[in-house]
Amino acid sequence: MRGALRYLVGVVAGSLLGLGSALWLAGLWPARSNMAFGDIDVGGWRSDFATGSEAADPYTRARVARHGLLALAKTEAVYFTRATDESGAPLREGCSYRLSGGQMPAGWWSVTLYDAASMLPANTDGALSIDAWRAGGGAWSAIVAPERPADGSLWISSRGSGTFDLTLRLYMPDAALLADPNAALSPPVIKRLSCGEGGR
Amino acid sequence: MKRWAGPLAVLLLCAVGAHALTLHFTPAVIMDRAMAALATRGVALHAFTSPQRVTPQTQSVVRSSPDLYYALCRYDLGDPAARLTVRMGAWPDYQSLAFFDARTDNFATLRGTGRAIAVGLLPPGSAPQAGAIVSPSERGVILIRRLAPTAERYAAAAEAGKADACSLEPVSG
Numbered sequence: 491m492r493g494a495l496r497y498l499v500g501v502v503a504g505s506l507l508g509l510g511s512a513l514w515l516a517g518l519w520p521a522r523s524n525m526a527f528g529d530i531d532v533g534g535w536r537s538d539f540a541t542g543s544e545a546a547d548p549y550t551r552a553r554v555a556r557h558g559l560l561a562l563a564k565t566e567a568v569y570f571t572r573a574t575d576e577s578g579a580p581l582r583e584g585c586s587y588r589l590s591g592g593q594m595p596a597g598w599w600s601v602t603l604y605d606a607a608s609m610l611p612a613n614t615d616g617a618l619s620i621d622a623w624r625a626g627g628g629a630w631s632a633i634v635a636p637e638r639p640a641d642g643s644l645w646i647s648s649r650g651s652g653t654f655d656l657t658l659r660l661y662m663p664d665a666a667l668l669a670d671p672n673a674a675l676s677p678p679v680i681k682r683l684s685c686g687e688g689g690r
Numbered sequence: 691m692k693r694w695a696g697p698l699a700v701l702l703l704c705a706v707g708a709h710a711l712t713l714h715f716t717p718a719v720i721m722d723r724a725m726a727a728l729a730t731r732g733v734a735l736h737a738f739t740s741p742q743r744v745t746p747q748t749q750s751v752v753r754s755s756p757d758l759y760y761a762l763c764r765y766d767l768g769d770p771a772a773r774l775t776v777r778m779g780a781w782p783d784y785q786s787l788a789f790f791d792a793r794t795d796n797f798a799t800l801r802g803t804g805r806a807i808a809v810g811l812l813p814p815g816s817a818p819q820a821g822a823i824v825s826p827s828e829r830g831v832i833l834i835r836r837l838a839p840t841a842e843r844y845a846a847a848a849e850a851g852k853a854d855a856c857s858l859e860p861v862s863g
Binding site for chain 1: 694697701704709710746747749754755757784788801
C-alpha cells in the first residue's frame, strides 16, 4: 500500500513539475513575462525571428501564442520588444522617458506601448503609438509619459499601463536586417527623464 | 532509499512527459480559445469581419496595432469537397493577406501593396494547385492588415475592405 502511495506521489509531483516548468520557461506562468525575449538582442531590444514560423522552438511558439498571437513571419515583419530603459530599470507608468531614433531598415515601422498583459493600456488619450508616417524621415523623438507633453512633442501615453514594454514593428524588413540585425538596425534609445507623480 | 528509486524514476518520466505535452498543446489550446473568442465577438466563419479600429476599448487580440486596419476570416475546411476562395481588395499603401493554422503558424503571407489579390485555400493533404495554398490544418484564421495610422486612412481602408471576400465553395470537376 505504501509502495503504491509513493508511486502516486511520484506521478502527481512529476506532472506538476513538468507542467509548471513548461509554463514558466515559456513565460506563461506566473503572469510575469512579455515579448522581450528571443535570441536577438540589438541594444536591449529583443526579438526572435522564428516568430510566426514553423521553425519556432516550442517555448517561443507557446510564448508567442499567448503574447503575440497572429504575428507575421519574418519575411513580412519582425518585432522587437524592450521592457527596460537605458539604465536597465523596468519601464513604468510613474516615469517619463524620451524615445529617440532615426531611419529604420524597413518599409514601415511603428513603436507601440503594451501593458504587462500584452494589451494596450486602458486610457482614452489616443496616443498609443508612433510610426514612420508621424515621425517623418530622419531623426525623431517622442515622449513616453502618462501626461501629454506641453511642448507638443510626439507622445505615447503610458497612463494606466503600470509596468509596460515597447514593441518596435518593422514591416517589409530589409534583407540586411534579416541577415545581420546588429549591423543593420540602430534601435530607438529609451532615456528616463524623471520619475514621480505625473511622470514628469 | 531503494524504495524510492522506482517512484523517483516515475516522477522524472512524468515531469518530462508533462513538460513536453504542455509545450506541444499550448499553442493549439490558445489558438482554439482565441478563435472561440473571435467567434463570440462576431468574427464570422467564411467571411471577412473587420473589427472596430483598435483602441484600448475595442482590442480583442493581444498586441494589436492601433496603426493598422484588420479584417479577419475564420475558416473550417473539414469538408474535403470544398475550398475557400479569398480575395483582398486593392489598397495603395501596405497591405497583406496572412494565413494562420490551428497551431498559430503563419504558413503563408501574400503582400498586396497597390493591388488586389485572389487565392484559393485547400484542405490539408490536397494536391498543390496553381493559384491555391494548402492549409496545414482544417481550421485557422486569415488576417488582412492595411496600413492606416489615422482615422481618415482607417475609414478609407474600411472602404477598400468592401472588396474583400472569404467564401467556402464546392470544388469543381
